[in-house]
Amino acid sequence: MxxxxxxxxxxxxxxxxxxxxxxxxxxxxxxxxxxxxxxxxxxxxxxxxxxxxxxxxxxxxxxxxxxxxxxxxxxxxxxxxYVSSNQEILELINLIHHKGISTGIVTGKARKSYDISVKHLFPGDLFKISITGDDVVDPKPHPEGIIKAMNLLGCLPEETLFVGDSQADIEAGIRARVKTAGVNWLDNSHGSEFSIKPDYQFSSISDFICELNREVRNS
Incomplete structure (x- = not known):
């Protein structure tokens, strides 16, 4: 797929x-x-x-x-x-776009703080859509934000991967019926243990890229 x-x-x-x-x-x-x-x-x-x-x-x-x-x-x-730009993350997002895959954000952050961070860290229009905490009634682990994002992008659950670092992220993805990837590749993530197991788990961006390339080759 x-x-x-x-x-x-x-x-x-x-x-x-x-x-x-x-x-x-x-x-x-x-x-x-x-x-x-x-x-x-x-x-x-x-x-x-x-x-x-x-x-x-x-x-x-x-x-x-x-x-x-x-x-x-x-x-x-x-x-x-307190926050530095991460070149590996920027390269990852650009690689995903190069493969013709849309990217979006589903975050519990308020729109104002999200916009501040994007302005500082992600120059240009890297993300096609963003759903913030201001855009939903129910925050994660409720799947509302992921479902809204899929609707905006015109994607089905089986065509979507949700990547997050917290248990609430993984639970939200499972409840939205999308594939999930649990990650702890940044210094300050929520942790490496997930009581509900994601479909994939990565501790490095390079491992994620290898799996993404494999999925694309096999699709």
Whole structure:
């Protein structure tokens, strides 16, 4: 089967953005709640977009909107300090396009932070479509975002591969009935163990490229 579309999660899969997310949340919760959060404290809040995380977890409810604005201020101002462009990832996306396969993003990030990171890391119009946390009612592991992406690209589940680094990514892909690839090829991914096994698992981008070439040859 030659894939018509490969969909990617963003944070921890295509971009090593978890450090800037941790930093920005830690600054906000320290400033507004006087709380010192660890990286794992923040991971435990993941699911909703950044806006949802702050709305649900900030104790200082009368300053939520101000806190959200500050989150994005920290996120953009310190982005280049915490996040570097990855040449291997750029080459991978260009290779996929060269093979005539569409690419898309399905991420829990809010549109604003996604746009900031894409501007810094992925110059040009690399991704045909993007579904962010602002575009869905139900975040991953619900399959809504993947299904929306397939509909926009005109692809069937059997023509689609979803690539992600978290258990929620793999579960969402399975529920959308697409093939799934679990990856831990960046320094700050969600981990290498998946309680629900993906169809493929990769710890390096080169291994993913080898499998992609094999699939194309055999299609």
């Amino acid at each position: 030659k894939y018509k579309a490969i969909l990617f999660d963003f944070d921890g899969t295509l971009a090593d953005t978890l450090p800037i997310c941790f930093y920005s949340f830690q600054k906000v919760f320290a400033a507004y709640d006087q709380r010192t959060l660890t990286d794992q404290d923040i991971v435990a809040m993941f699911g909703p977009s950044e806006i949802g995380i702050i709305q649900q977890n900030l104790r200082c409810k009368d300053r939520v909107h101000e806190a959200i604005d500050d989150y994005y201020l920290h996120y953009e101002r310190e982005h280049d300090r």
